[in-house]
Amino acid sequence: MSALPEASARAPGSVAALRARFRDGKAELIGHFRNGRPTTTAARQLLKALARHVDATLADLWAHAGMPAGAALVAVGGYGRGELFPYSDVDVLVLLPADAAGGDALRASVEGFITACWDIGLEIGSSVRTLDECLEEAQRDVTVQTALLESRLICGARKLFNNFRDATTQAVDAPAFLRAKTLEMQQRHVKYEGTPYSLEPNCKESPGGLRDLQVVIWVARAAGLGRTWGELAAKGLVTPFEASQLARHEGTLKLIRARLHVVAGRREDRLVFDLQTAVAESFGYHPTKAQRSSEVLMHRYYWAAKAVAQLNQILMLNIEDRVNGSEAEPARPINERFRDRAGMLEVASDDLYLQHPDAILETFLVFAQEPGIQGLSSRTLRALYNSRSVMDGRFRRDPRNRALFMQILRQPVGLTHAFRLLNSTSVLGRYLWVFRRIVGRMQHDLFHVYTVDQHILMVLRNVRRFFIPEHAHEYPFCSRLAAHWDHPELLYIAALFHDVAKGRGGDHSELGALEVRRFCRDHGLSRPDTQLVEFLVRHHLTMSRIAQKEDLSDAEVIASFARLVGNERHLIGLYLLTVADIRGTSPRVWNAWKGKLLEDLFRLTLRALGGSHPNVDAEIEARMHEARQILALHTALPGTEEPLWRTLEVSYFARHEAADIAWHARSLWRHIETREPVVRARPSSVGDGLQVLVYSPDRPDLFARICGYFDGAGFSILDAKIHTTRAGYALDTFQVVSTRLADTSPAAYRDLIALVENQATAALSSDGPLPQPSQGRVSRRVRSFPVVPRVTLAPDERAQRWLLTVSASDRSGLLYAIARVLARHHINLQLAKITTLGERVEDTFLVDGPALQQPRTQLQIESELLDAVAAPA
Structure with missing residues (x-):
């Protein structure tokens, strides 16, 4: 890391000169980091060098603005730790003496200083207060109190800064601060899905992120228990091994966050799909047949985040015990190995697991069996964390442990929580070694x-x-x-x-x-x-x-x-x-x-x-009988169904339930020989959405026109049952859902049904050319991890029809694009199975048609389908 001159050795110069010097110096530091080896040491050097570079720049600007001699410029928040990520905000406090005159000259100097900071490219977060105002604001807002805890003098009056630091430290109410930060952390964890394993984690704010480590240091400092992992170890809050693990995982998270900033070229703390591959490549990771490069990176991140989450829990419980004095509370013995301390399961001795490895799994059995236990105490969590060395092959083969694991599985209550604890403490992956390979x-x-x-x-x-x-x-x-x-x-x-x-x-x-x-x-x-x-x-x-x-x-x-x-x-x-x-x-x-x-x-x-x-005949007869009963309940005249039913094949009755058969007959008995499309809709009998009936003289592009209407109207098709009558009519039934149907009241359904029936009828009556399918936008996740489109066309088991399977990334207009290709080649659709799996579709169609009998035409159809389902660039 190249050295930069100290502020005292440089003349302040003009704002323009400072801007160029700041920009060039920052670019040099980032460039050196980008091109160097991705190590935690390199990241640590970068963060400190960037902080020093900004310190020097701010000191020059402070002198350039002519700030009064009695004032001080203080770094607070993350910048106050003497570390700065490449594109993080620079938080500073302009600390004024109590007797500072609030005249125009002081106001102009402060405004000139802050304006100059922005002019040279510093994204500064600033506040201007006296010491009394700082204390007053800190009492009202725990966030301000937290920022002031991490303060560092950049330049100005040292005596004023020392008074400020002493006063803010003494003003902290350790129990109240601990409670506030604990609640704040819990709320943050809920916001970020409550797991370190989010697919797009925020490496600063998510559970197991850097913020969890910072919270520990904040509450420890507030309680006077230490400012570093080494100091916490000296006070007995962590073991030397835990302190080394904390420093190691903190280094990993800082390295990933610094690389993320550099790759994004902006402040970006989320490992979003768009950036994961680029960040992975900046580490030198390369894809293999088994893994993407991004998967290697994320696996490293998850292991660090999981360890941080474990250590954070241990430390927060330890600090809480120390601050609130709960260490001295009496404990209720459960058995000779465990006791209940204020609803937390605690080991009777710190070396229990080292002396009796079978007690490790017994911990989770007792947790599931004891109704008053809410969790594991810090002492137990620490003992588990430090006993990983005994969970080896012998441990996994021990008949006692195998019996204990089966006992846990057979517990009538507490199973889910027990297994979540088994995983979060890494015991599950150490006992089931095969499970360890898929963690994260x-x-x-x-x-x-x-x-x-x-x-x-x-x-x-x-x-x-x-x-x-x-x-x-x-x-x-x-x-x-x-x-x-x-x-x-x-x-x-x-x-x-x-x-x-x-x-x-x-x-x-x-x-x-x-x-x-x-x-x-x-x-x-x-x-x-x-x-x-x-x-x-x-x-x-x-x-x-x-x-x-x-x-x-x-x-x-x-x-x-x-x-x-x-x-x-x-x-x-x-x-x-x-x-x-x-x-x-x-x-x-x-x-x-x-x-x-x-x-x-x-x-x-x-x-x-x-x-x-x-028995197909008996089954169909039963359905027809049930359908007639339903028609009678709707006061339909006897024989209402006959004109329609005479035109239908056996396959129609085999594929539709009695309620649907009755609905079709009731809706169509007056329209059997209509030359105009008939569209009827009703609320779906299974979940939200609509069931839509389309009856129309058949034509090759009918299915495409139907899909085109649903696509344009904002509907997604969940299922399609396609039938052609003996008289040459299409009788198709669709299950659809709409993004419009936020309101599920009966009135909203009535309005939507009327809209669908009118608009779909008009769309299907058109004889114009089929419109081009919309090039629906694909999601950010699909762009980052596209599905390779696949189309297969093969005879069904009876070699009478063809099974068409399409796999692709989902987007609006996709089914319509497929339907247009089928219409162009006059392919008849017998059945459509529409399957949406998150942001991937797996659609299956049963089709027939003369075009499918020619191998060359088959290849052309498959090629056109691949073009149709390919995600837009």
């Missing part, structure tokens, strides 16, 4: 919004909630199934292992099945239980794929799935795990329509497993 692993599939370990714990939580009566309203059908399920721990094990092989390359389901089989063998599970858990892990994606991509009205689809699951127990377990898995990926992925598809597949398969092979 990102998933760039535009589907999951959590890291792999957080997703797994979310799925475990979802499965656990099926067995808790208080949550039965969330998953009514799942809760009914779970009520009759014995050995819930088998589902918990499947949840823990279903994604545990992510990131290795190869099929993670197959690899995970091998891992869970080994776990079951080591932990003494019976052969049938092992086979069940292994099946669930191997096929945890199968049920979702079939429900969302295949035709559930096809008896062979159901029979094939029934043969795969084999029995009712396997089916129930797979259904429960599938629902928990989908709901644990992202709040945006699950919807009521997906829930209905899964439940339909479950019920149809259960019936097949019971030996009731589908």
Whole structure:
């Protein structure tokens, strides 16, 4: 790091000269850092050198502005620590003596100084106060009080600064300050998702970020316990090892933040997708077949952030005990190893885990079993943190530990919290070594919004909630199934292992099945239980794929799935795990329509497993009978349905439920031979949105026109059932949702239904050329992690129709773009399965048409589809 001349050795010069000197000096420091090795030492040198450079510049400006001799310029906040990130604000206090005359000359000097700071390019945050005003403001605002704690004299009256520092230190009420900063930290953690593992973390403000370390130093300074990690170690608040770990992880976070600033060229503390790859490359990371360069960077960040979160919790509890004197409170013995101290589980001796390693897992068993325990004490957390060396291969093979782990899994209460603690204290990854490999692993599939370990714990939580009566309203059908399920721990094990092989390359389901089989063998599970858990892990994606991509009205689809699951127990377990898995990926992925598809597949398969092979004729007759009953309830005349039903194929009745069949008949009985499109809509029977019926003389571009209308009107299509009558009419039913429908009142639905019926009818009556699809904007996340578009076209199992599968990044206008290609080649659509997985789509269409019989035309269609679904530049 090149040295810069001290302020005393330089003439202040003009503001223009100072501007050039400041800009050139800062650019030199940043350039040296950018081109040098990305080490924590280099980052530390940069932050200190930038602070010194700004110090010297401010001192020159102070002299240039002719500030009074009795005033002082004080660095506060982060700048007060003597460190400055490349594009951080410079916070200063212009401290005036109590007898300073508030005349025009002083005001002009202060204004001239602050204006000059901005003129030369310093992003300054300034305040102008006397000592009494500082104390008064600090009493009102804990943020001001915090900033004043970290103060440093830049230039001016040292005596005034010393008085200021003494007065502000004495004015701090340590217990009140601790309480305020603790509440502030909790609020900040909630704002930033309460986890270090956000996919776009703020490396300053997120849990486990630099702010968590700063909070510890602030409250320690306020309590007079020290200003550095070394001083805290000397006071017994941390061990020397913990102090070294704190310094190490703090260095890592500072290095990442400094590199982030330099790469962004501005103040940017969020590791957003747009910048992750560039920052990773600035570290020298390169992509491999198994990992992106950004994944390597984020894995390093998450490990540091997780350790900071652990140490922050230990230190904050330690400081709280010291400040509030709770160390002396009596503790209630639980057993010879543990005690309850004010609702926190505490070890009886600091070396408990080193002397008795099996007590490590016993900690979490006691936590789950003792109803009054709210968490782990600082003493326990510290003992766990310092006992990682004993959690080795021998520890994992110890029969006592394996029995304890199974006991934790079998606890009727406290399981979710116990496993979150197991993960946050790093015990879970040290006991299940395979789990350790996916801690902090990102998933760039535009589907999951959590890291792999957080997703797994979310799925475990979802499965656990099926067995808790208080949550039965969330998953009514799942809760009914779970009520009759014995050995819930088998589902918990499947949840823990279903994604545990992510990131290795190869099929993670197959690899995970091998891992869970080994776990079951080591932990003494019976052969049938092992086979069940292994099946669930191997096929945890199968049920979702079939429900969302295949035709559930096809008896062979159901029979094939029934043969795969084999029995009712396997089916129930797979259904429960599938629902928990989908709901644990992202709040945006699950919807009521997906829930209905899964439940339909479950019920149809259960019936097949019971030996009731589908009798198509009997099934259709039953649906027709039920539809007639529904029509009668709506006072329809007998025979109302006959004119429509005579035109329909058997496949129509197989694909539609009785309620839909009755609605179609009621809506269309007067329009069987109409030459104009008929559009009817009603609120969806499954969740929000609308069910829309379109009846029109068929033509090749009809589906495209329908999609074009929905796209232009702001609707997303969740499902499409396409049918062509014997008379040549299209009878199509769509499940759609709209961004317009924020208000779900009956009046809002009536207005939206009227709008859809009128506008869609007009759009479908048009004979003009199909408009160009809108080049919908893709999200920032899609731009950073684009999905490679894929199109496959293959005969279905009966070789009568073709299965078209399209995978691409989601955007508005995508389905319409696909439909235009199909219309251009006169391809008939029989069925559409629209699947949106976060910001990725996996759409499946059952199609036929003469064009598909020619290999050359097939290739042309596939090529045009790839062009249509490619994300815009």
